[in-house]
Amino acid sequence: MQQLKMLRYHGKVTPRPLPDGYRYEPFRGTEGEIKDWVVICRHGLLPEDGGVEYFKSTIVDYPDLVPEKDLFFVVDRNGRRVATSASVCHKNGEGYLHMVAALPECRGKGVGHAMLSHALEMMEARGCTHAVLTTDDFRLPAIKTYLDGGFRPVIYHDPDSNMRERWDAVIAALRYEPVAYVSEI
Numbered sequence: 192m193q194q195l196k197m198l199r200y201h202g203k204v205t206p207r208p209l210p211d212g213y214r215y216e217p218f219r220g221t222e223g224e225i226k227d228w229v230v231i232c233r234h235g236l237l238p239e240d241g242g243v244e245y246f247k248s249t250i251v252d253y254p255d256l257v258p259e260k261d262l263f264f265v266v267d268r269n270g271r272r273v274a275t276s277a278s279v280c281h282k283n284g285e286g287y288l289h290m291v292a293a294l295p296e297c298r299g300k301g302v303g304h305a306m307l308s309h310a311l312e313m314m315e316a317r318g319c320t321h322a323v324l325t326t327d328d329f330r331l332p333a334i335k336t337y338l339d340g341g342f343r344p345v346i347y348h349d350p351d352s353n354m355r356e357r358w359d360a361v362i363a364a365l366r367y368e369p370v371a372y373v374s375e376i
């Protein structure tokens with residue numbers, strides 16, 4: 192079964208500030224940052240035994256991604272990296288929101304909404320015409336954040352599932368207002 196896909200055409204990005212005491216920090220390429228990235232991404236994106244090799248395969252080897260330009264962290268009041276995201280601008284003008292993750296203790300504080308706003312602003316500044324992302328059906332809080340940020344569900348062919356039924360179930364589980372789907376079929 193393929194991941195869900197979402198699309199956002201660029202337009203006005205609603206600024207969402209980080210909570211007081213939090214700040215953004217660009218990736219600079221240190222071993223400590225890579226280790227922190229792995230720890231953060233183990234909370235929903237990587238297997239528990241996932242290590243530094245995942246950083247290489249999902250960040251360093253990802254097409255058009257330049258870690259020092261595209262990857263950033265959110266740092267809390269104590270200087271601890273607590274969330275991360277990458278905002279890639281592909282050569283064809285498509286933006287891609289990639290590897291968005293946060294430690295459980297910083298969820299529910301508005302960090303995700305702020306990171307999404309920041310990532311979209313980064314993509315627009317680089318000339319991306321639209322943004323896409325992929326996610327899993329069970330990541331309901333993340334999907335709600337993406338919907339709130341202007342992303343729309345994409346219906347596309349998946350030979351192993353009915354994409355419309357999956358999206359209908361996600362929207363119902365979120366008790367979200369009806370949304371317009373984008374069709375690639």
